[in-house]
Amino acid sequence: MTGSFHPPQRILLGPGPSNVEPRVLEAMMKPMLGYLDPVYLQCMDKIQALLRSVFETDNRVTFSISGTGGAGMEACLANLVEDGDEVLACVNGFFGQRAAELAERWGARVVRLESEWGRPLDMQRVREAFRKSSARIVIMIHAETSTGMRQPIEELKALRDIRDAIFVVDSVTSLGAHPVGIDRNEIDASYSCTQKGLGAPPGLSPVTFSERALEKMRGRKQRPRSWYLDVQLIDKYWSSERAYHHTSPALMNYALCEALAVILEEGLEKRWERHRRNSEAFVAGIEEMGLEMLVEAQHRLWTLNTVRIPQGIDDARVRARLLNEHNIEIGAGFGALKGKIWRVGLMGSGSTLNNVLLLLAALRRVLRAEGFPAS
């Protein structure tokens, strides 16, 4: 019972976590520091500066929440939504549904604008729904991890012609791999995770808030119920006041800091390009095998590639064989797409041509053994 644990070496090509490069892992072996050690505070400052670069923002309030991406989603909604606020939620996948549900939990009257899973929401429909609503908060999923669809977020800001609003964008599966452009796209709040495009282990959620978002928080009639995710309290620790809030998960932040340094050394644009190239190589191989992608070419995520499961093929068996015979993890579909797609992550240091080639070869082998294509 107390003996050591020896996990196998997996090639993680699912929806995350992805494999983390040794340099980032080794950062967690650096000497631990107390949460108010002056040297640790420098590390926090560095994380903030590097995160701003990756989010493409000048937002002062940009830091990591001490929880996973879901904690980041909750931090945004718990702080921005007040009881009775009308919120327009764009829903075309599982994480859009979840964001709408969380907004409701936090007291919002949610107007759901729904569309088919795997297709982006038409911005003309978003405009119409926004115009008809009295919503002052709009939630949009940039990279829908359940479908592999990328929602154009560039046109969100045009909604301000109609009425001022706060735009909350989920960048969990895009940050560090796709351009997010927080400032350029006038996004007011965004949350992400560490284990996908950023190439760090799971456990933290990078977030960023615009001045407009902070104003909304400062003007609240009641403080948010959540103390752990109270952004104004957390900010007092990350900013010059250095007021104790909770014991910072130091080793996770070391890893994040190193992963961000890796990203900026590679260069954001080169990194986006690498993700695009490897995704396209994967898609070419998939189509050559006679398989189909779920999402249309121009709306595909480069990070999370969704393949339709051919008729007659047993989803779970194929994934189990990839795992057991090849040590390769790919993701299952879920919600409306359960049993219908595979989700293939090519993210962070996992987005390599060799991973693409290996997965294609292994998948071809397993599918043949399972009788595809039918001869």
Add this chain to the structure above:
Amino acid sequence: MTGSFHPPQRILLGPGPSNVEPRVLEAMMKPMLGYLDPVYLQCMDKIQALLRSVFETDNRVTFSISGTGGAGMEACLANLVEDGDEVLACVNGFFGQRAAELAERWGARVVRLESEWGRPLDMQRVREAFRKSSARIVIMIHAETSTGMRQPIEELKALRDIRDAIFVVDSVTSLGAHPVGIDRNEIDASYSCTQKGLGAPPGLSPVTFSERALEKMRGRKQRPRSWYLDVQLIDKYWSSERAYHHTSPALMNYALCEALAVILEEGLEKRWERHRRNSEAFVAGIEEMGLEMLVEAQHRLWTLNTVRIPQGIDDARVRARLLNEHNIEIGAGFGALKGKIWRVGLMGSGSTLNNVLLLLAALRRVLRAEGFPAS
């Protein structure tokens, strides 16, 4: 900006994090697994079993929350408190205050039973306050990290003579170093952290819930607002249903698993005894130097030892010299005890005779240089 980060090697004798032994750190270098990998699920089962041993409980619902100790406190209160519930909060330190504040945030009418910081609450007073109130939830801090005081929790269950209630106990600074005895003491909910008595890095919060606590949750009129900390949803992932909730911070859980194995190999009783012995050695040295402890002998924590700062001595200067000249971190007082005490952590793998001897020698040297004792 993007270069590597090189923290100094500190001896962490503050309120946590403590130094983590290499075997536990190395566990984080093990191959990462996906959150539904069958091998990862085995690791989760093992964590649950080991945590039950350390909490001294048979509670099925015993797992790690993916956030720090503060997230564990919030998870307990967010799930157990419903709007208008009366809660009796025992407050004799900063963390008692915080728990009372969180209960209020989550909708409770809080009756605060306060007493002097650094002294335990008299159980007769607790009985009286409970009798006069209509509280069905009682919060007690077992190990008050702000004062170094240990509250006897053995008599809590006797309150059930008066009225049935749910007992929530903060074991952040006791678990793994002091007996907690969840089942023996009939505690219904408890939260802890990983970076103190358990000897793992900060980032997770072990929690445990009795059947009585779960019944209260299942009977709620409304689900808790918090989704990230919704214990019933998290339980669906940790138990046989394995329903996705959030991406588990795998490496943090590897470290926790290894730290728990280390604890049970040492043996719980031997480990408690080691903490007691090193604390007593520290106190003997402190008193020999002419300094005084804040807390009376029989109510002292072995993990967190609080020393009164002698008159005329500059708190911040002494701590800065220990840090800069000796690479030793000790903690400052805060709240009502700011500038009045030092908080010395001897926890997990940091509770060693050599750490005690080194700190005493370094403190003696620094205090002499600062003019204590006055000659």
